[in-house]
Amino acid sequence: MLQTVLDASPRTDAAAAQDVHVAAYRFMLLARLLDDKFAALYRAGKIHGGVFLGRGQEALSVSVGISLKKGDVFAPLIRDAAGRLAFGETVLDAVRTYLGSSLGPMRGRDGNVHRGKPQEGYLPMVSHLGAMISVVNGVLFARRYKKISGTVGAACVGEGATSTGAFHEALNQAGVEKLPLILIVANNQYAYSTPTHFQFACDSLADKAAGYGVEVQTVDGTDLGACLKVVGEAVARARRGGGPQLVVAELLRLCGHGEHDPNDYIDPKLWESPLGRDCLKVAEEYLLRQKWMAPSRVAILRNEIIREIEEAVAQVQREPAPDPFVEQWHSIATGHLNEGNEER
Amino acid sequence: MSLTYLEAIREAQAHALRDDPRVFIYGQDVGAFGGAFKATKNLAQEYPGRVLDSPISEDAMVGLAVGAAIEGMRPIIEMQFADFSTVGFNQIVNQAATLFWRTNVPCPITVRLPFGGTSGSGPFHSQCIEAIYAHYPGLIVLTPATVEDAYAMLLEAVALDDPVIFCEHKFLYYHLKADELPSEALPVGKARISREGRDLTVVTYSAMVHEALEAARELSGEGWEIEVVDLRSVKPLDTDTVVASVARTGKLLCVGESWPWGGVTAEIISRVTGEGFGLLDAPPQRLNAKDTPVPYHPNLWAAHRPTARSVASAARNLLRS
Numbered sequence: 229m230l231q232t233v234l235d236a237s238p239r240t241d242a243a244a245a246q247d248v249h250v251a252a253y254r255f256m257l258l259a260r261l262l263d264d265k266f267a268a269l270y271r272a273g274k275i276h277g278g279v280f281l282g283r284g285q286e287a288l289s290v291s292v293g294i295s296l297k298k299g300d301v302f303a304p305l306i307r308d309a310a311g312r313l314a315f316g317e318t319v320l321d322a323v324r325t326y327l328g329s330s331l332g333p334m335r336g337r338d339g340n341v342h343r344g345k346p347q348e349g350y351l352p353m354v355s356h357l358g359a360m361i362s363v364v365n366g367v368l369f370a371r372r373y374k375k376i377s378g379t380v381g382a383a384c385v386g387e388g389a390t391s392t393g394a395f396h397e398a399l400n401q402a403g404v405e406k407l408p409l410i411l412i413v414a415n416n417q418y419a420y421s422t423p424t425h426f427q428f429a430c431d432s433l434a435d436k437a438a439g440y441g442v443e444v445q446t447v448d449g450t451d452l453g454a455c456l457k458v459v460g461e462a463v464a465r466a467r468r469g470g471g472p473q474l475v476v477a478e479l480l481r482l483c484g485h486g487e488h489d490p491n492d493y494i495d496p497k498l499w500e501s502p503l504g505r506d507c508l509k510v511a512e513e514y515l516l517r518q519k520w521m522a523p524s525r526v527a528i529l530r531n532e533i534i535r536e537i538e539e540a541v542a543q544v545q546r547e548p549a550p551d552p553f554v555e556q557w558h559s560i561a562t563g564h565l566n567e568g569n570e571e572r
Numbered sequence: 573m574s575l576t577y578l579e580a581i582r583e584a585q586a587h588a589l590r591d592d593p594r595v596f597i598y599g600q601d602v603g604a605f606g607g608a609f610k611a612t613k614n615l616a617q618e619y620p621g622r623v624l625d626s627p628i629s630e631d632a633m634v635g636l637a638v639g640a641a642i643e644g645m646r647p648i649i650e651m652q653f654a655d656f657s658t659v660g661f662n663q664i665v666n667q668a669a670t671l672f673w674r675t676n677v678p679c680p681i682t683v684r685l686p687f688g689g690t691s692g693s694g695p696f697h698s699q700c701i702e703a704i705y706a707h708y709p710g711l712i713v714l715t716p717a718t719v720e721d722a723y724a725m726l727l728e729a730v731a732l733d734d735p736v737i738f739c740e741h742k743f744l745y746y747h748l749k750a751d752e753l754p755s756e757a758l759p760v761g762k763a764r765i766s767r768e769g770r771d772l773t774v775v776t777y778s779a780m781v782h783e784a785l786e787a788a789r790e791l792s793g794e795g796w797e798i799e800v801v802d803l804r805s806v807k808p809l810d811t812d813t814v815v816a817s818v819a820r821t822g823k824l825l826c827v828g829e830s831w832p833w834g835g836v837t838a839e840i841i842s843r844v845t846g847e848g849f850g851l852l853d854a855p856p857q858r859l860n861a862k863d864t865p866v867p868y869h870p871n872l873w874a875a876h877r878p879t880a881r882s883v884a885s886a887a888r889n890l891l892r893s
């Protein structure tokens with residue numbers, strides 16, 4: 229969310245661009261270092277279940293989180309640590325979910341990337357790909373029904389999810405209802421191990437937009453400036469009443485599907501191609517070239533972030549784990565209608 | 573005044589729309605057209621902007637309802653037929669059913685499933701799939717058998733803070749009539765003794781309640797008094813009422829229109845044998861549809877599902893055992 233960055237008195241366009249880039253870069257670096265920490269904790273056997281990283285997708289992801297405002301809706305997916313942080317998630321809540329703290333938003337009932345706070349517009353993903361898009365539609369539909377205007381909702385998916393029925397149904401639904409949905413597709417060239425030619429037969433995923441009557445833009449997902457511009461404009465168009473927006477970003481997943489995945493199926497030529505550029509490095513070089521940040525400032529920032537992450541991990545490791553004897557084991561809100569847990 | 577089961581469903585929705593601005597209805601053809609069965613007849617005209625046609629997208633229909641519920645609404649989703657809810661199954665069982673447990677945010681949606689067999693409807697417009705929804709934690713599954721229950725339970729479904737799968741039987745839509753709408757009703761989660769008896773307990777729900785009652789009348793002529801328990805709600809299940817009935821009769825026959833593998837009848841027998849094995853004078857029995865898709869032709873269909881005759885016959889066997 230940007231207003232914290234831009235709330236200051238009017239500034240020139242260049243100065244504003246600098247502020248946004250610097251803020252975005254900070255979230256990208258935070259996400260990268262947080263991901264690195266989760267990977268290290270995973271290798272050390274400190275995390276139950278899997279770890280899924282967003283390495284190489286931070287520029288796109290942060291552009292979504294930073295383009296949204298308080299009151300907007302965000303349904304991130306597995307590679308969106310940067311977007312989540314930019315949307316307002318705290319490092320503590322991310323760490324709590326990965327480490328299963330009972331104080332985290334999911335209280336150990338769900339873990340890793342399955343986290344959110346629905347009451348704050350931050351929707352917690354279910355695993356089933358494509359399934360969150362229509363939920364965003366529903367929030368936006370209800371907002372319109374309640375005559376709340378000016379808010380938008382963004383959902384993120386990978387190119388693999390574009391093959392699901394849920395993707396099709398939801399994008400069509402958003403088109404029919406003209407909802408202010410921004411659907412971000414990160415084409416990172418592989419869905420787990422499946423290359424794109426087994427996933428879709430059109431030239432570009434952008435071709436799909438016409439079939440739903442939605443606007444579409446493509447963007448180089450390794451270029452922070454381009455992502456900020458394209459995603460920011462899509463969000464602005466949706467906010468102005470322009471209807472659903474599709475954004476297709478081309479990039480490469482610079483990690484395994486999860487940390488368990490050796491990732492050896494990726495075509496080596498892709499690493500050398502422009503798609504294989506590390507968006508974090510690209511952004512950093514740009515900031516330095518523009519003299520928007522000094523090298524010393526980058527080093528200080530990195531140290532600050534590492535300290536923040538280490539403190540969060542240390543704190544969460546002292547927090548109570550969920551206790552099965554305290555857990556209510558209630559799956560529905562209407563207390564007396566829960567069943568099945570009595571000692572029969 | 574006299575109204576049908578279907579009209580009761582329409583009235584319940586009208587009252588929900590009238591009394592609660594958070595309620596809206598979303599489904600295929602439910603708007604100006606009034607729904608495939610006319611369960612929303614005139615509601616779009618009476619409540620403009622609140623009874624809305626959806627594309628044929630069961631997954632996205634339920635997904636939208638969940639999002640709207642997060643935003644504080646109380647959507648009613650009409651599936652055109654229960655059979656098509658399987659296309660929205662993922663959103664029902666993985667999204668709606670898990671939301672509260674995962675996040676503490678309730679998910680008050682009502683999914684109406686016009687379900688069950690009618691003559692000539694065939695394999696894809698007749699299914700009884702209450703048991704697969706009941707299997708998932710996080711859902712309430714209701715199966716009203718009377719006009720009064722159809723009305724009162726639908727109103728209660730909309731008022732509940734949880735996802736409710738509301739199974740309304742198409743066979744009862746037009747046949748069943750009542751003189752007036754109830755002003756009070758048994759709460760969700762309580763079974764009803766539809767007929768008292770001392771010799772055998774038939775536990776059933778939805779349209780099969782009426783087959784069981786007819787069988788009970790027939791057997792009464794032969795000197796047997798059958799107790800019929802209408803579950804009303806298959807999840808939660810009112811085990812106490814069932815066990816208390818078996819304590820009186822000593823014999824249990826469970827009847828369901830759904831398929832025989834697993835399901836509500838098996839669940840009842842499991843619970844009664846677990847909690848009240850000593851109450852049983854004979855092995856508990858169950859009667860379900862045959863393990864094939866639901867047939868189209870009336871001759872086949874009448875033999876596929878339990879009827880008053882087959883219920884009476886199963887009861888006789890059990891009574892003589």
Ligand SMILES: Cc1ncc(C[n+]2csc(CCOP(=O)(O)OP(=O)(O)O)c2C)c(N)n1
Nearest residue numbers: 307355356357386387388389416418419420
């Ligand atoms: C409906 C569904 N089918 C299968 C899976 C298992 N699965 C999890 S992630 C994944 C690959 C996803 O690829 P993509 O959508 O391109 O996203 P990426 O992982 O590349 O970011 C698969 C197959 C799932 N989560 N949901």
